[in-house]
Amino acid sequence: MKRLNTDVIDLYYQHRVDTQVPIEDVAGTIKDLIGEGKIKHWGLSEAGVQTIRRAHAVQPVTAVQSEYSLWWRRPEEALLPTLEELGIGFVPFSPLGKGFLTGSISKDAKFDKSDFRSIVPRFTPEALDANQFLVDLLKEVANQKKATAAQIALSWILAQKPWIVPIPGTTKLSRLEENIGAADIELTQDELQSIDEALAQITVEGERYPEELEKRTGL
Numbered sequence: 001m002k003r004l005n006t007d008v009i010d011l012y013y014q015h016r017v018d019t020q021v022p023i024e025d026v027a028g029t030i031k032d033l034i035g036e037g038k039i040k041h042w043g044l045s046e047a048g049v050q051t052i053r054r055a056h057a058v059q060p061v062t063a064v065q066s067e068y069s070l071w072w073r074r075p076e077e078a079l080l081p082t083l084e085e086l087g088i089g090f091v092p093f094s095p096l097g098k099g100f101l102t103g104s105i106s107k108d109a110k111f112d113k114s115d116f117r118s119i120v121p122r123f124t125p126e127a128l129d130a131n132q133f134l135v136d137l138l139k140e141v142a143n144q145k146k147a148t149a150a151q152i153a154l155s156w157i158l159a160q161k162p163w164i165v166p167i168p169g170t171t172k173l174s175r176l177e178e179n180i181g182a183a184d185i186e187l188t189q190d191e192l193q194s195i196d197e198a199l200a201q202i203t204v205e206g207e208r209y210p211e212e213l214e215k216r217t218g219l
Contacts, residue, residue, distance in 0.1 A: 008038060013065060015045045023051050027058035034059065043091070049082040061088050068092035068166075070101060070153055070195075071122070071134055071204045080161065095157050095166035096150055100128070103135045103149040119210055127206035137198055147185050150175075154182035159192055 001007060012033075014026055033039040041062035044052060055061055064083055068075045069092065083090050096102055098117055107129035111118035121127060138149035145152065150168075157166045168179045187195075 008040060011041045011043055011062060012039045013043045013045055013063075014047075015065075017044065017047050017051055023047075023055045024058050027055040031059040045093075049078050052082060052086070052088070056086055056088070061086070063089040063091050065091040065093055065167075067094045067208065068157065068164075069095045069097045070138070070156060070199065071097045071131065072208050083163075084161070090161065090164045092157060092164065092166045093169075096153055096168050097134075098123070100131070101134065101138060101149060101153040103139055107132065120206075120208070121210065122204075122206035122208060124206065130205035133202055134199075134204070137195065141187075141191060141195065145185055145187075147181070148178060150178060151182040151185055152187075154179060155185040155187055156192070156195060158183065159187050 001009070012030065017023065018026070030039065030042045034042070042059065043063035043065060044055060044061060045065040047055070047064060047066075052061060052064060064079070066075055066079060068090070072094070075090070075092075080090065082088075098120070099105055100122070105123075105128065107125050109123070109125075109128065111123060117123040122131065135149060138152045141147075142149050142152045147155075154166055154168060157164060170176050170179065
């Protein structure tokens with residue numbers, strides 16, 4: 001906090017739920033920190049809906065962070081309805097599918113062992129090839145909107161709910177500017193429906209995480 005030149009954290013996340021500590025205890029500690037003026041708001045990451053409800057009952061949760069994109073839509077089943085009911089904001093990470101939805105990764109892509117994608121089932125050559133339909137769909141819409149595939153993937157998320165704020169990651173200024181440009185693209189209801197209809201006809205291949213890592217999430 002000294003390096004940030006501040007004495008208060010605007011939004012403090014528990015980035016993974018600790019199954020060994022009751023969430024009520026965590027929420028209670030956060031409540032004390034808020035009371036002391038050290039934290040303004042708090043959030044959870046990759047938490048299940050029951051965990052969110054229990055935490056929210058002790059200290060209102062401001063935001064929940066979880067993966068959400070055109071190729072990972074599980075939050076729509078239970079998480080998004082719960083957040084809407086409780087008035088909690090949603091912060092999707094990996095909204096560009098760890099780079100896949102930008103259209104810059106081919107089926108022949110090779111990932112260094114230090115790259116997390118090297119162990120992700122969706123990034124095997126077979127899965128990349130099978131899921132190319134997603135990129136083709138995004139590029140088709142992007143051509144019509146004079147945009148990029150990445151911008152369409154982000155604008156699709158922004159169109160789902162007004163309280164959703166995706167957080168794409170990048171190390172390049174040009175990509176940051178490209179991502180920000182997605183906020184200026186408005187997909188019509190017909191375009192959104194066409195995307196949903198196309199996706200409904202095809203199953204995305206490959207799990208989002210290796211099995212052991214998936215078990216560690218709170219979902």
